[in-house]
Amino acid sequence: MAARVHISQPGLSVQPDRAVAVHRTLPEEVAVAMVFDGSSAAVMMATPADVQDLALGFALSEGIVTAPDQLDGFELAEHPNGLEARFWLREDRADALAERRRFMAGPVGCGLCGIDSLDAAARDLPSVGDGPRFTRAEVARATDMLRDQQPLHDQTRATHAAGFLLPGxxxxxxxxxxxxxxxxxxxxxxxxxxxxxxxxxxxxxTSRLSVELVQKCAIAGISTLIAVSAPTAHALRLAQGAGMTLAAFARGGAFDLYSHPHRVTEKVSDVA
Incomplete structure:
Protein backbone atom coordinates (compact mmCIF):
# COMPACT_ATOMS: atom_id res chain seq x y z
CA MET A 1 0.00 0.00 0.00
CA ALA A 2 1.52 3.30 -1.08
CA ALA A 3 -0.33 6.25 0.41
CA ARG A 4 -0.08 9.64 -1.26
CA VAL A 5 2.31 11.86 0.69
CA HIS A 6 1.58 15.18 -1.05
CA ILE A 7 -0.88 16.88 -3.39
CA SER A 8 -0.77 19.76 -5.86
CA GLN A 9 -3.12 22.57 -4.86
CA PRO A 10 -4.03 25.77 -6.79
CA GLY A 11 -3.81 29.05 -4.94
CA LEU A 12 -3.38 32.78 -5.34
CA SER A 13 -0.04 34.37 -4.50
CA VAL A 14 -0.73 37.92 -3.32
CA GLN A 15 2.28 40.20 -3.67
CA PRO A 16 2.65 43.96 -3.01
CA ASP A 17 2.06 44.89 -6.65
CA ARG A 18 0.08 41.99 -8.07
CA ALA A 19 -1.69 38.67 -7.50
CA VAL A 20 -0.78 35.61 -9.55
CA ALA A 21 -2.21 32.11 -9.81
CA VAL A 22 0.10 29.40 -8.45
CA HIS A 23 0.17 25.69 -7.80
CA ARG A 24 1.73 24.55 -4.53
CA THR A 25 2.74 21.08 -3.39
CA LEU A 26 1.31 20.40 0.07
CA PRO A 27 2.15 17.49 2.38
CA GLU A 28 -0.60 15.06 3.27
CA GLU A 29 -1.45 14.60 6.95
CA VAL A 30 -3.52 11.61 8.03
CA ALA A 31 -4.58 10.00 11.29
CA VAL A 32 -2.40 7.00 12.15
CA ALA A 33 -3.57 4.69 14.94
CA MET A 34 -0.88 2.72 16.79
CA VAL A 35 -2.55 -0.62 17.46
CA PHE A 36 -0.94 -3.30 19.62
CA ASP A 37 -2.55 -6.73 19.96
CA GLY A 38 -5.78 -5.36 18.55
CA SER A 39 -6.07 -2.39 20.91
CA SER A 40 -5.34 1.21 19.92
CA ALA A 41 -2.64 2.82 22.09
CA ALA A 42 -2.46 6.26 20.44
CA VAL A 43 -3.62 8.17 17.38
CA MET A 44 -1.47 10.88 15.84
CA MET A 45 -1.49 12.99 12.72
CA ALA A 46 1.42 12.06 10.48
CA THR A 47 2.76 12.04 6.95
CA PRO A 48 1.73 8.66 5.46
CA ALA A 49 5.25 7.56 4.49
CA ASP A 50 7.52 5.12 6.34
CA VAL A 51 4.61 4.24 8.61
CA GLN A 52 6.19 0.96 9.76
CA ASP A 53 9.28 2.92 10.83
CA LEU A 54 7.00 5.36 12.68
CA ALA A 55 5.13 2.59 14.48
CA LEU A 56 8.27 0.70 15.47
CA GLY A 57 10.01 3.88 16.60
CA PHE A 58 6.96 4.80 18.67
CA ALA A 59 6.91 1.35 20.28
CA LEU A 60 10.61 1.62 21.13
CA SER A 61 10.61 5.22 22.33
CA GLU A 62 7.51 4.65 24.49
CA GLY A 63 8.95 1.52 26.10
CA ILE A 64 6.32 -0.87 24.75
CA VAL A 65 9.18 -2.96 23.38
CA THR A 66 12.93 -2.69 23.85
CA ALA A 67 13.95 -4.55 20.68
CA PRO A 68 12.30 -5.38 17.33
CA ASP A 69 12.34 -9.12 18.05
CA GLN A 70 9.71 -8.56 20.76
CA LEU A 71 7.20 -8.00 17.96
CA ASP A 72 5.58 -10.98 16.22
CA GLY A 73 4.09 -9.25 13.20
CA PHE A 74 3.06 -6.02 11.50
CA GLU A 75 0.19 -5.00 9.27
CA LEU A 76 -0.78 -1.64 7.79
CA ALA A 77 -4.53 -1.28 7.31
CA GLU A 78 -6.22 1.54 5.42
CA HIS A 79 -9.53 3.01 6.60
CA PRO A 80 -11.69 5.86 5.26
CA ASN A 81 -10.50 8.06 8.14
CA GLY A 82 -6.83 7.08 8.20
CA LEU A 83 -4.39 4.23 8.75
CA GLU A 84 -3.93 1.56 11.39
CA ALA A 85 -0.37 0.43 12.13
CA ARG A 86 -0.97 -2.95 13.71
CA PHE A 87 1.66 -4.79 15.73
CA TRP A 88 1.38 -8.09 17.56
CA LEU A 89 3.51 -8.32 20.66
CA ARG A 90 5.45 -11.23 22.01
CA GLU A 91 3.47 -12.64 24.93
CA ASP A 92 5.83 -11.38 27.61
CA ARG A 93 5.39 -7.71 26.52
CA ALA A 94 1.69 -7.50 27.42
CA ASP A 95 2.42 -6.09 30.88
CA ALA A 96 4.73 -3.43 29.42
CA LEU A 97 1.97 -2.33 27.06
CA ALA A 98 -0.55 -2.07 29.89
CA GLU A 99 1.88 -0.04 32.01
CA ARG A 100 2.93 2.34 29.23
CA ARG A 101 -0.69 3.06 28.28
CA ARG A 102 -0.90 5.28 31.35
CA PHE A 103 2.12 7.36 30.40
CA MET A 104 1.89 7.78 26.64
CA ALA A 105 2.88 11.06 24.96
CA GLY A 106 0.02 10.87 22.49
CA PRO A 107 -0.98 13.15 19.60
CA VAL A 108 2.01 14.88 18.07
CA GLY A 109 0.37 18.28 17.97
CA CYS A 110 0.22 18.64 21.74
CA GLY A 111 3.24 16.66 22.83
CA LEU A 112 2.17 15.36 26.23
CA CYS A 113 -1.55 14.94 25.56
CA GLY A 114 -2.98 11.68 26.81
CA ILE A 115 -0.91 11.16 29.94
CA ASP A 116 -2.86 10.79 33.15
CA SER A 117 -0.67 12.49 35.77
CA LEU A 118 1.98 15.14 36.28
CA ASP A 119 4.34 12.41 37.46
CA ALA A 120 4.01 10.78 34.05
CA ALA A 121 5.22 13.94 32.36
CA ALA A 122 8.35 13.90 34.55
CA ARG A 123 9.26 10.24 34.02
CA ASP A 124 12.80 9.24 34.90
CA LEU A 125 15.18 8.87 31.97
CA PRO A 126 18.02 6.39 31.67
CA SER A 127 21.56 7.74 31.53
CA VAL A 128 22.97 7.56 28.02
CA GLY A 129 26.29 5.84 27.42
CA ASP A 130 29.55 7.57 26.68
CA GLY A 131 28.75 7.67 22.95
CA PRO A 132 30.81 8.81 19.98
CA ARG A 133 32.77 12.05 19.63
CA PHE A 134 32.25 14.60 16.86
CA THR A 135 34.41 17.42 15.64
CA ARG A 136 33.19 20.98 15.88
CA ALA A 137 33.12 21.08 12.08
CA GLU A 138 30.82 18.03 11.92
CA VAL A 139 28.35 19.56 14.37
CA ALA A 140 28.47 22.94 12.61
CA ARG A 141 27.68 21.30 9.24
CA ALA A 142 25.11 18.83 10.55
CA THR A 143 21.91 20.73 9.78
CA ASP A 144 23.22 21.75 6.36
CA MET A 145 23.93 18.09 5.59
CA LEU A 146 20.43 17.22 6.77
CA ARG A 147 18.92 19.96 4.64
CA ASP A 148 20.44 18.34 1.53
CA GLN A 149 18.45 15.14 2.22
CA GLN A 150 14.90 16.43 2.61
CA PRO A 151 13.06 15.74 -0.67
CA LEU A 152 9.58 16.16 0.83
CA HIS A 153 10.54 19.51 2.33
CA ASP A 154 11.95 20.55 -1.05
CA GLN A 155 8.53 19.90 -2.56
CA THR A 156 6.35 21.32 0.20
CA ARG A 157 8.38 23.58 2.55
CA ALA A 158 6.20 22.15 5.32
CA THR A 159 7.89 19.14 6.92
CA HIS A 160 10.45 18.40 9.62
CA ALA A 161 13.32 15.92 9.38
CA ALA A 162 15.41 13.79 11.72
CA GLY A 163 18.80 12.58 10.56
CA PHE A 164 21.37 10.15 11.95
CA LEU A 165 24.91 11.50 12.01
CA LEU A 166 27.86 9.11 12.20
CA PRO A 167 31.33 10.42 13.09
CA GLY A 168 33.44 10.69 9.97
CA THR A 206 15.16 20.62 11.98
CA SER A 207 13.16 21.87 14.96
CA ARG A 208 13.53 23.25 18.44
CA LEU A 209 14.64 20.82 21.14
CA SER A 210 11.60 19.98 23.23
CA VAL A 211 11.17 17.68 26.22
CA GLU A 212 9.73 14.84 24.15
CA LEU A 213 12.69 14.76 21.77
CA VAL A 214 15.15 14.49 24.65
CA GLN A 215 13.05 11.76 26.25
CA LYS A 216 12.87 9.71 23.06
CA CYS A 217 16.61 10.04 22.38
CA ALA A 218 17.54 9.09 25.94
CA ILE A 219 15.35 5.99 25.84
CA ALA A 220 16.94 5.03 22.50
CA GLY A 221 20.44 5.47 23.98
CA ILE A 222 21.38 8.45 21.79
CA SER A 223 23.97 10.62 23.55
CA THR A 224 24.11 13.68 21.27
CA LEU A 225 21.20 15.74 19.95
CA ILE A 226 21.79 18.57 17.45
CA ALA A 227 19.13 21.01 16.27
CA VAL A 228 18.69 24.09 14.15
CA SER A 229 16.75 25.92 16.89
CA ALA A 230 16.78 26.37 20.67
CA PRO A 231 16.19 23.91 23.50
CA THR A 232 13.54 24.60 26.08
CA ALA A 233 14.82 25.08 29.62
CA HIS A 234 13.26 21.85 30.84
CA ALA A 235 14.58 19.88 27.86
CA LEU A 236 18.04 21.10 28.80
CA ARG A 237 17.57 20.04 32.42
CA LEU A 238 16.51 16.56 31.30
CA ALA A 239 19.49 16.30 28.94
CA GLN A 240 21.88 17.33 31.70
CA GLY A 241 20.43 14.68 33.99
CA ALA A 242 20.60 11.96 31.34
CA GLY A 243 24.19 12.81 30.39
CA MET A 244 23.21 13.95 26.89
CA THR A 245 25.03 16.54 24.78
CA LEU A 246 22.77 19.26 23.34
CA ALA A 247 23.96 21.41 20.46
CA ALA A 248 21.46 24.08 19.39
CA PHE A 249 21.24 26.89 16.82
CA ALA A 250 23.40 24.71 14.54
CA ARG A 251 23.32 26.68 11.31
CA GLY A 252 25.54 28.86 9.17
CA GLY A 253 28.68 27.08 10.35
CA ALA A 254 28.13 27.79 14.07
CA PHE A 255 26.28 26.30 17.04
CA ASP A 256 25.64 26.71 20.77
CA LEU A 257 26.80 23.90 23.06
CA TYR A 258 24.76 23.55 26.25
CA SER A 259 25.41 20.30 28.09
CA HIS A 260 28.10 17.62 28.39
CA PRO A 261 30.43 19.27 25.85
CA HIS A 262 33.11 16.55 26.06
CA ARG A 263 31.63 14.77 23.02
CA VAL A 264 32.43 17.74 20.73
CA THR A 265 36.14 18.18 20.08
CA GLU A 266 38.52 20.08 17.85
CA LYS A 267 40.23 16.85 16.80
CA VAL A 268 39.43 14.29 14.13
CA SER A 269 36.31 12.24 14.91
CA ASP A 270 36.80 9.19 17.09
CA VAL A 271 35.49 6.39 14.88
CA ALA A 272 36.91 3.55 16.98
Whole structure:
Protein backbone atom coordinates (compact mmCIF):
# COMPACT_ATOMS: atom_id res chain seq x y z
CA MET A 1 0.00 0.00 0.00
CA ALA A 2 1.52 3.30 -1.08
CA ALA A 3 -0.33 6.25 0.41
CA ARG A 4 -0.08 9.64 -1.26
CA VAL A 5 2.31 11.86 0.69
CA HIS A 6 1.58 15.18 -1.05
CA ILE A 7 -0.88 16.88 -3.39
CA SER A 8 -0.77 19.76 -5.86
CA GLN A 9 -3.12 22.57 -4.86
CA PRO A 10 -4.03 25.77 -6.79
CA GLY A 11 -3.81 29.05 -4.94
CA LEU A 12 -3.38 32.78 -5.34
CA SER A 13 -0.04 34.37 -4.50
CA VAL A 14 -0.73 37.92 -3.32
CA GLN A 15 2.28 40.20 -3.67
CA PRO A 16 2.65 43.96 -3.01
CA ASP A 17 2.06 44.89 -6.65
CA ARG A 18 0.08 41.99 -8.07
CA ALA A 19 -1.69 38.67 -7.50
CA VAL A 20 -0.78 35.61 -9.55
CA ALA A 21 -2.21 32.11 -9.81
CA VAL A 22 0.10 29.40 -8.45
CA HIS A 23 0.17 25.69 -7.80
CA ARG A 24 1.73 24.55 -4.53
CA THR A 25 2.74 21.08 -3.39
CA LEU A 26 1.31 20.40 0.07
CA PRO A 27 2.15 17.49 2.38
CA GLU A 28 -0.60 15.06 3.27
CA GLU A 29 -1.45 14.60 6.95
CA VAL A 30 -3.52 11.61 8.03
CA ALA A 31 -4.58 10.00 11.29
CA VAL A 32 -2.40 7.00 12.15
CA ALA A 33 -3.57 4.69 14.94
CA MET A 34 -0.88 2.72 16.79
CA VAL A 35 -2.55 -0.62 17.46
CA PHE A 36 -0.94 -3.30 19.62
CA ASP A 37 -2.55 -6.73 19.96
CA GLY A 38 -5.78 -5.36 18.55
CA SER A 39 -6.07 -2.39 20.91
CA SER A 40 -5.34 1.21 19.92
CA ALA A 41 -2.64 2.82 22.09
CA ALA A 42 -2.46 6.26 20.44
CA VAL A 43 -3.62 8.17 17.38
CA MET A 44 -1.47 10.88 15.84
CA MET A 45 -1.49 12.99 12.72
CA ALA A 46 1.42 12.06 10.48
CA THR A 47 2.76 12.04 6.95
CA PRO A 48 1.73 8.66 5.46
CA ALA A 49 5.25 7.56 4.49
CA ASP A 50 7.52 5.12 6.34
CA VAL A 51 4.61 4.24 8.61
CA GLN A 52 6.19 0.96 9.76
CA ASP A 53 9.28 2.92 10.83
CA LEU A 54 7.00 5.36 12.68
CA ALA A 55 5.13 2.59 14.48
CA LEU A 56 8.27 0.70 15.47
CA GLY A 57 10.01 3.88 16.60
CA PHE A 58 6.96 4.80 18.67
CA ALA A 59 6.91 1.35 20.28
CA LEU A 60 10.61 1.62 21.13
CA SER A 61 10.61 5.22 22.33
CA GLU A 62 7.51 4.65 24.49
CA GLY A 63 8.95 1.52 26.10
CA ILE A 64 6.32 -0.87 24.75
CA VAL A 65 9.18 -2.96 23.38
CA THR A 66 12.93 -2.69 23.85
CA ALA A 67 13.95 -4.55 20.68
CA PRO A 68 12.30 -5.38 17.33
CA ASP A 69 12.34 -9.12 18.05
CA GLN A 70 9.71 -8.56 20.76
CA LEU A 71 7.20 -8.00 17.96
CA ASP A 72 5.58 -10.98 16.22
CA GLY A 73 4.09 -9.25 13.20
CA PHE A 74 3.06 -6.02 11.50
CA GLU A 75 0.19 -5.00 9.27
CA LEU A 76 -0.78 -1.64 7.79
CA ALA A 77 -4.53 -1.28 7.31
CA GLU A 78 -6.22 1.54 5.42
CA HIS A 79 -9.53 3.01 6.60
CA PRO A 80 -11.69 5.86 5.26
CA ASN A 81 -10.50 8.06 8.14
CA GLY A 82 -6.83 7.08 8.20
CA LEU A 83 -4.39 4.23 8.75
CA GLU A 84 -3.93 1.56 11.39
CA ALA A 85 -0.37 0.43 12.13
CA ARG A 86 -0.97 -2.95 13.71
CA PHE A 87 1.66 -4.79 15.73
CA TRP A 88 1.38 -8.09 17.56
CA LEU A 89 3.51 -8.32 20.66
CA ARG A 90 5.45 -11.23 22.01
CA GLU A 91 3.47 -12.64 24.93
CA ASP A 92 5.83 -11.38 27.61
CA ARG A 93 5.39 -7.71 26.52
CA ALA A 94 1.69 -7.50 27.42
CA ASP A 95 2.42 -6.09 30.88
CA ALA A 96 4.73 -3.43 29.42
CA LEU A 97 1.97 -2.33 27.06
CA ALA A 98 -0.55 -2.07 29.89
CA GLU A 99 1.88 -0.04 32.01
CA ARG A 100 2.93 2.34 29.23
CA ARG A 101 -0.69 3.06 28.28
CA ARG A 102 -0.90 5.28 31.35
CA PHE A 103 2.12 7.36 30.40
CA MET A 104 1.89 7.78 26.64
CA ALA A 105 2.88 11.06 24.96
CA GLY A 106 0.02 10.87 22.49
CA PRO A 107 -0.98 13.15 19.60
CA VAL A 108 2.01 14.88 18.07
CA GLY A 109 0.37 18.28 17.97
CA CYS A 110 0.22 18.64 21.74
CA GLY A 111 3.24 16.66 22.83
CA LEU A 112 2.17 15.36 26.23
CA CYS A 113 -1.55 14.94 25.56
CA GLY A 114 -2.98 11.68 26.81
CA ILE A 115 -0.91 11.16 29.94
CA ASP A 116 -2.86 10.79 33.15
CA SER A 117 -0.67 12.49 35.77
CA LEU A 118 1.98 15.14 36.28
CA ASP A 119 4.34 12.41 37.46
CA ALA A 120 4.01 10.78 34.05
CA ALA A 121 5.22 13.94 32.36
CA ALA A 122 8.35 13.90 34.55
CA ARG A 123 9.26 10.24 34.02
CA ASP A 124 12.80 9.24 34.90
CA LEU A 125 15.18 8.87 31.97
CA PRO A 126 18.02 6.39 31.67
CA SER A 127 21.56 7.74 31.53
CA VAL A 128 22.97 7.56 28.02
CA GLY A 129 26.29 5.84 27.42
CA ASP A 130 29.55 7.57 26.68
CA GLY A 131 28.75 7.67 22.95
CA PRO A 132 30.81 8.81 19.98
CA ARG A 133 32.77 12.05 19.63
CA PHE A 134 32.25 14.60 16.86
CA THR A 135 34.41 17.42 15.64
CA ARG A 136 33.19 20.98 15.88
CA ALA A 137 33.12 21.08 12.08
CA GLU A 138 30.82 18.03 11.92
CA VAL A 139 28.35 19.56 14.37
CA ALA A 140 28.47 22.94 12.61
CA ARG A 141 27.68 21.30 9.24
CA ALA A 142 25.11 18.83 10.55
CA THR A 143 21.91 20.73 9.78
CA ASP A 144 23.22 21.75 6.36
CA MET A 145 23.93 18.09 5.59
CA LEU A 146 20.43 17.22 6.77
CA ARG A 147 18.92 19.96 4.64
CA ASP A 148 20.44 18.34 1.53
CA GLN A 149 18.45 15.14 2.22
CA GLN A 150 14.90 16.43 2.61
CA PRO A 151 13.06 15.74 -0.67
CA LEU A 152 9.58 16.16 0.83
CA HIS A 153 10.54 19.51 2.33
CA ASP A 154 11.95 20.55 -1.05
CA GLN A 155 8.53 19.90 -2.56
CA THR A 156 6.35 21.32 0.20
CA ARG A 157 8.38 23.58 2.55
CA ALA A 158 6.20 22.15 5.32
CA THR A 159 7.89 19.14 6.92
CA HIS A 160 10.45 18.40 9.62
CA ALA A 161 13.32 15.92 9.38
CA ALA A 162 15.41 13.79 11.72
CA GLY A 163 18.80 12.58 10.56
CA PHE A 164 21.37 10.15 11.95
CA LEU A 165 24.91 11.50 12.01
CA LEU A 166 27.86 9.11 12.20
CA PRO A 167 31.33 10.42 13.09
CA GLY A 168 33.44 10.69 9.97
CA UNK A 169 30.57 9.55 7.69
CA UNK A 170 28.01 12.36 7.75
CA UNK A 171 24.21 11.94 7.71
CA UNK A 172 23.54 8.30 6.81
CA UNK A 173 19.76 8.06 7.35
CA UNK A 174 16.90 10.60 7.23
CA UNK A 175 13.17 10.47 7.86
CA UNK A 176 10.64 13.28 7.25
CA UNK A 177 7.20 14.06 8.64
CA UNK A 178 4.88 17.00 9.31
CA UNK A 179 5.59 16.45 13.03
CA UNK A 180 9.05 16.64 14.56
CA UNK A 181 8.23 13.85 17.06
CA UNK A 182 7.00 11.62 14.24
CA UNK A 183 10.16 12.27 12.22
CA UNK A 184 12.26 11.17 15.20
CA UNK A 185 10.14 8.06 15.81
CA UNK A 186 10.47 7.17 12.13
CA UNK A 187 14.24 7.54 12.36
CA UNK A 188 14.45 5.39 15.52
CA UNK A 189 12.29 2.74 13.84
CA UNK A 190 14.36 2.82 10.65
CA UNK A 191 17.58 2.39 12.64
CA UNK A 192 16.10 -0.64 14.40
CA UNK A 193 14.87 -2.21 11.17
CA UNK A 194 18.29 -1.74 9.55
CA UNK A 195 20.19 -3.09 12.54
CA UNK A 196 21.99 0.20 13.29
CA UNK A 197 22.74 0.88 16.96
CA UNK A 198 21.39 4.36 17.85
CA UNK A 199 24.19 4.72 20.41
CA UNK A 200 26.79 4.90 17.62
CA UNK A 201 25.71 8.32 16.31
CA UNK A 202 23.89 11.59 16.93
CA UNK A 203 20.41 12.76 15.99
CA UNK A 204 20.04 15.98 14.00
CA UNK A 205 16.67 17.79 14.03
CA THR A 206 15.16 20.62 11.98
CA SER A 207 13.16 21.87 14.96
CA ARG A 208 13.53 23.25 18.44
CA LEU A 209 14.64 20.82 21.14
CA SER A 210 11.60 19.98 23.23
CA VAL A 211 11.17 17.68 26.22
CA GLU A 212 9.73 14.84 24.15
CA LEU A 213 12.69 14.76 21.77
CA VAL A 214 15.15 14.49 24.65
CA GLN A 215 13.05 11.76 26.25
CA LYS A 216 12.87 9.71 23.06
CA CYS A 217 16.61 10.04 22.38
CA ALA A 218 17.54 9.09 25.94
CA ILE A 219 15.35 5.99 25.84
CA ALA A 220 16.94 5.03 22.50
CA GLY A 221 20.44 5.47 23.98
CA ILE A 222 21.38 8.45 21.79
CA SER A 223 23.97 10.62 23.55
CA THR A 224 24.11 13.68 21.27
CA LEU A 225 21.20 15.74 19.95
CA ILE A 226 21.79 18.57 17.45
CA ALA A 227 19.13 21.01 16.27
CA VAL A 228 18.69 24.09 14.15
CA SER A 229 16.75 25.92 16.89
CA ALA A 230 16.78 26.37 20.67
CA PRO A 231 16.19 23.91 23.50
CA THR A 232 13.54 24.60 26.08
CA ALA A 233 14.82 25.08 29.62
CA HIS A 234 13.26 21.85 30.84
CA ALA A 235 14.58 19.88 27.86
CA LEU A 236 18.04 21.10 28.80
CA ARG A 237 17.57 20.04 32.42
CA LEU A 238 16.51 16.56 31.30
CA ALA A 239 19.49 16.30 28.94
CA GLN A 240 21.88 17.33 31.70
CA GLY A 241 20.43 14.68 33.99
CA ALA A 242 20.60 11.96 31.34
CA GLY A 243 24.19 12.81 30.39
CA MET A 244 23.21 13.95 26.89
CA THR A 245 25.03 16.54 24.78
CA LEU A 246 22.77 19.26 23.34
CA ALA A 247 23.96 21.41 20.46
CA ALA A 248 21.46 24.08 19.39
CA PHE A 249 21.24 26.89 16.82
CA ALA A 250 23.40 24.71 14.54
CA ARG A 251 23.32 26.68 11.31
CA GLY A 252 25.54 28.86 9.17
CA GLY A 253 28.68 27.08 10.35
CA ALA A 254 28.13 27.79 14.07
CA PHE A 255 26.28 26.30 17.04
CA ASP A 256 25.64 26.71 20.77
CA LEU A 257 26.80 23.90 23.06
CA TYR A 258 24.76 23.55 26.25
CA SER A 259 25.41 20.30 28.09
CA HIS A 260 28.10 17.62 28.39
CA PRO A 261 30.43 19.27 25.85
CA HIS A 262 33.11 16.55 26.06
CA ARG A 263 31.63 14.77 23.02
CA VAL A 264 32.43 17.74 20.73
CA THR A 265 36.14 18.18 20.08
CA GLU A 266 38.52 20.08 17.85
CA LYS A 267 40.23 16.85 16.80
CA VAL A 268 39.43 14.29 14.13
CA SER A 269 36.31 12.24 14.91
CA ASP A 270 36.80 9.19 17.09
CA VAL A 271 35.49 6.39 14.88
CA ALA A 272 36.91 3.55 16.98
Missing amino acids: AGIVLVREDVGRHNALDKLIGALARQGIDPATGAVVM
